[in-house]
Amino acid sequence: MNTLRIHRRRPAVLTTLATLAAIGFGSTALAQNYPVTPQQRATAQQTAQTGVPLAELAPNAPDEYTIKSGDTLWAISRLYLRSPWRWPELWGMNMGEISNPHRIYPGQVLYLDKTGGRARLSTRRGGMGGGDQTIRLSPRTRYESLSGMALPTLNPALIEPFLSEPIVVDEGTLLTAPRIVAGNDGRVLLARGDRAYARGEVNSPLVETAGPIKTFRIFRNATPLQDPGTGEILGYEAQYLGKAQLQRGESTERSMEGGKELTTVVPATIDIVAAREEMRAGDRLLPEPARQLLSYAPHAPTTAFDGRIVSVYGNAVQFAAQNQVVAINKGLRDGIENGHVLAILKNGETIVDKTGGAKETLKLPNERIGLLMVFRPFDRVSYALVLEISDTPKVGDLLVNP
Structure with missing residues (x-):
């Protein structure tokens, strides 16, 4: 765990746009430093010295604002701008002093500079040329891990479930996915902690492979998403139910009956490790995708939409x-x-x-x-x-x- 020692006065080395453009979501995402894209960096360099016209500021934009726990970058931009997605034009840059984006944390103070008929936002009093380069934090002296304190673009709780839960598939994806066939001890409804049994298709059975235990997401009821204008089916939204881990792959057993050798399929064994709703036989399994570390920098489309x-x-x-x-x-x-x-x-x-x-x-x-x-x-x-x-x-x- 990285620990940062914060003193009463600490030089501010911060690229605010880089921070805004590079923040992601999720428990692992918050601990990452995201690169600034070439387009975002070009915008930052172009607008660092110009700022935005004062007419673009929100009517009650504060001259000074202290970041609080629970703030989001969108909310702060809305506090200052009539059009919050235009924040690259507002935030002051210090591109030459750093090579990687830094973060905005609770306790830092933002200053609004209105000199020259243009508006800029900075963590330095007086803007880019100001002499005071102190970031004020509270409490004034402490040891603390900051790995999860950086401000997200939006409230992560609103989006995080949708990064893994709902999924849009084509019509045949769920129909050919592995399916739950039974619960342990004759259970009809399955919840977290229950054991169940599942089968894949004939040509793609559920089997164990080398490496980490396989994790699956469980879905039901692929609902068609229909374009309101054209009536076209754009995809099918699958209902997320929970997660399961593969404990034992499918196999076969041979036995003799009436002088004949019979081959019986033994379904795979899975354990339900997370449940949003109860699961049952017939629900489908799709592989858990790798966690994606994404950047959410709000911006308007460049073409007519x-x-x-x-x-x-x-x-x-x-x-x-x-x-x-x-x-x-x-x-x-x-x-x-x-x-x-x-x-x-x-x-x-x-x-x-x-x-x-x-x-x-x-x-x-x-x-x-x-x-x-x-x-x-x-x-x-x-x-x-x-x-x-x-x-x-x-x-x-x-x-x-x-």
Whole structure:
């Protein structure tokens, strides 16, 4: 475990944009230093000296702000900017002094510099040229591990489950995946700690291999995700139930019966190690994917975007709330990236105007009602987090550039 000794006065060597652009999620992700992409570094270098026009600041942007436990980078950017995804243009840079991105931690103080009609944000009083290079931390002198204290872009608890739980598959993936065939001692419903038995397909049985114990995620009910505009099936969302570990692979037993040799299949043995819902025979197993350390740097698409909300994650939910996850009808094939921020437009109703002399059909204008951010794209569909709303988004609402 890395331990950092924090003194009362410590020189500030911080690349704030690099911090913002490089933060990831998850228990392992928070302990990592992510590289800054060439595009992010170019933006940082270009905007380090210019800042943003004062008109782009939020109306009540504070001159000084102390980072608190529980803060997120999105919330801080929203505190200072009318368009929080434009934070590379606001944050002051110190690119020449460091080679790797540093972090923002609770206790650090941010200063807003408005000199020259432009706004910059820095951890130094007076901005890039200021003489005070002290980062104020509380308590003033202590020994403490900072491996998990760096501020995430968003609240990790909102997204972390969706990095491993829901999965979008094609129609045949679950149908050909290994399946649970029975529980131990005749159990019908399985929970954490239970033992069960599973089988693969004839040509791909569940077998043990050298190395770590195989871990599987367990799914059920692949629900079709349908494009609200075209009716196209974009994929199937599998319902996550839990995790299992393979303890013993499939095998066969030979026996003699009536003078004939019979071959009987012995299913694989699995132990349920995590359960979100109870499992049963027929549920399917998919290999646990390797943990991905991802960067979530919110940014607007560089080209014109036109999409829709496909579904709200949950059981037959049609309306979304703030901090809820939705599926959208665009994915990797459409150029969608982690961190893309999109505006949500309420689809204006079609009405019949009866106020004139004759009835006339009218289409009410689309109204902007919020923002969402993509955090997990698949080929033709993506998951996104609803960041802020002024009305209630629903399935079929439009998505455009912010």
